[in-house]
Amino acid sequence: MDEKCIDNFIDFGHKQLSLIEQRNGEVIYSSKETFKKGKYYFLGLNPGGEGFISIKKHLDDFSTWTKNSICDLKWNTSNHEYAEGQSPLQLRMQYLFNNVLKSDIRDVFSTNLIFETTKSANTLNFGLAGLCWSVHESALSVIQPEVIITCGNDQEKSAFSFIADLYCGKIEQKFLSGTFTIKYSKIFIQNRTTLLIGLPHLSRFEIRDNEDFKRKLLNILEENNE
Numbered sequence: 001m002d003e004k005c006i007d008n009f010i011d012f013g014h015k016q017l018s019l020i021e022q023r024n025g026e027v028i029y030s031s032k033e034t035f036k037k038g039k040y041y042f043l044g045l046n047p048g049g050e051g052f053i054s055i056k057k058h059l060d061d062f063s064t065w066t067k068n069s070i071c072d073l074k075w076n077t078s079n080h081e082y083a084e085g086q087s088p089l090q091l092r093m094q095y096l097f098n099n100v101l102k103s104d105i106r107d108v109f110s111t112n113l114i115f116e117t118t119k120s121a122n123t124l125n126f127g128l129a130g131l132c133w134s135v136h137e138s139a140l141s142v143i144q145p146e147v148i149i150t151c152g153n154d155q156e157k158s159a160f161s162f163i164a165d166l167y168c169g170k171i172e173q174k175f176l177s178g179t180f181t182i183k184y185s186k187i188f189i190q191n192r193t194t195l196l197i198g199l200p201h202l203s204r205f206e207i208r209d210n211e212d213f214k215r216k217l218l219n220i221l222e223e224n225n226e
Contacts, residue, residue, distance in 0.1 A: 024051025
């Protein structure tokens with residue numbers, strides 16, 4: 001991790017996000033220690049729930065941020081309060097990396113496609129993805145991931161669909177229970193071949209002790225390992 005590199009990233013982010021940085025939102029979920037080359041780049045669609053911090057302040061705080069929002073913060077729902085890191089969504093994200101992928105989630109650069117907070121995806125302006133993507137490109141040039149994993153793979157509104165469309169990826173999928181699927185695509189980004197994987201949204205799909213999910217996800221990784 002290079003402190004100067006982080007400062008440059010924050011300065012660049014402010015310039016790119018100047019039109020929206022006074023709005024509530026969150027930029028990076030993982031600690032500043034993850035801002036270095038790593039195997040995985042993990043992102044959802046956008047922060048949900050009640051906004052509690054501006055995009056500008058959250059971006060500024062990244063220079064000293066040593067916690068992980070997925071593990072250390074409270075993610076409450078409209079009808080339930082949870083302890084830090086104990087909401088169902090947080091626990092499933094932790095399980096994905098710690099138990100399925102055998103990679104400590106605290107070491108994974110984690111973020112969202114769009115940084116603005118909304119109570120639901122229905123009220124999200126998906127057009128902001130293009131504005132926020134320039135910030136992702138800056139982060140991707142540092143992380144240089146082998147695999148980008150998205151939480152959610154909806155055809156209309158998801159980080160997976162945006163990235164696959166942007167880089168003209170051929171989408172394949174493996175079927176899970178019900179209507180859920182794992183989607184994946186090989187894309188060429190910043191002169192690197194990268195595996196893009198779109199998971200069902202983990203707020204709606206239980207992956208813990210789900211052997212079918214585990215087997216199919218690991219098969220995708222193995223089949224596409226060059």
